[in-house]
Amino acid sequence: CTWSLPLWVHILLKFGNCTQHARISFVRVKYLFLTWLTVLVGSWVLYVQYSAYTELCRGHQCKNAICDKYRRGIIDGSACSSLCDKETLYMSRCLSTLPNNQVYTGSWGDHDGIIRCKLGEVVHYELGEELEPRREASVFDKPTRGTSVEKFKEMVFNHLKSKLGDQANLASLVTQILSVADGNRDGQVSLPEARSTWALLQMDEVLLGLLLQDRGHTPRLLGYCGDLYMTERVPYGPLYGLSLPWPLVSWVPSGVQRAMDQWFTPSWPRKAKISMGLLELVEDIFHGTYGSFLICDLAAAHFGYTDRHELRLTNARTVVPEDEFRRTMRVLKCETDDDCVYGVDCRTSCDISEKLCREEPVQPNLAKACGALKDYLLRGAPSAVREELERQLYACMALKGNAGQMNMEHSLILNNLKALLWRQISHTKDS
Known part of the structure; x- marks a missing residue:
């Protein structure tokens, strides 16, 4: 016995099937749109992050500029050979927040530290362009050739006096700084070492760090080359232990x-x-x-x-x-x-x-x-x-x-x- 459905039932069934297909198509289009939008936004975020990173993080340029002056005999310091010849001192994670003030975590043998390096004035550039560091020649022009150690001591003393005032213990501080300046520990301060030390002393954070590290209040200076320097890494920071990106x-x-x-x-x-x-x-x-x-x-x-x-x-x-x-x-x-x-x-x-x-x-x-x-x-x-x-x-x-x-x-x-x-x-x- 064959049962035949009324015509209106067939029409309703066909209409239901069409509606269901329409809903499935709409869901597919919606998910396709959302996927496309996610890819677009994600790509834009990655582009912005990469652009910001390449503008802020120019550590290789710092190293190239420093090592070029080291090899030409303009500067020297306790970290120069490890940075430029042996390559046992190297930069890793970028922490820079300003393009002309490069900051990186770094390693030097068994030491973990923070490496800081100055770049000259940084101008805006398009993605993919190389930015030449414009390190001013005047950064390493003092002391001049022919300057005696006694004259260099006098320069350091007068600089400290201008920063700290007329303090009674400046002479002992000068002795401490000259000990730091003797990077290769040969008992003498060469002209390239003196130039590096003088450049470091122009940065208040280095000078004040040296003053406070004797009491254990600041990270210890591990080494330097020109005005690039490395300090101990403080394992926990900031004080509260959380730093939001x-x-x-x-x-x-x-x-x-x-x-x-x-x-x-x-x-x-x-x-x-x-x-x-x-x-x-x-x-x-x-x-x-x-x-x-x-x-x-x-x-x-x-x-x-x-x-x-x-x-x-x-x-x-x-x-x-x-x-x-x-x-x-x-x-x-x-x-x-x-x-x-x-x-x-x-x-x-x-x-x-x-x-x-x-x-x-x-x-x-x-x-x-x-x-x-x-x-x-x-x-x-x-x-x-x-x-x-x-x-x-x-x-x-x-x-x-x-x-x-x-x-x-x-x-x-x-x-x-x-x-x-x-x-x-x-x-x-x-x-």
């Missing part, structure tokens, strides 16, 4: 960033030891061996710590001699207090009648250091010490004016805070 920084709200920072900190006893390192840094540069210094940017990004949880200042450019700070502010014109800022947060007040900035800093280093440590230390602090710690930190943050005018109060707060932290960790393995 630069494309994400502008997208993540600051409140969320602060919360994320706290998730990646060490245990509290270890944070206390790291914090004591920062307090000791403040103590050592307050009327130190070579005068007083100001830290003009206490952002966590400028600090790191070692496997032993010892603090290291990874960016010495944030430190400025107080003598230089005063000279700068003395001639700085102003309308309001907001005009009297040096660096990020070294401030003075404006003398409205003279329309010039005053010399006295508004806050000493210690007050700014306590402000940077407040959230870092209070989170996870033992309940038995939290209230007293908070009270001392706020008293510290309230310090005003030049610390030189309040030595007793400054020292009392600093010592009390260090003693409080030490009591909490002296019996632990972290001490």
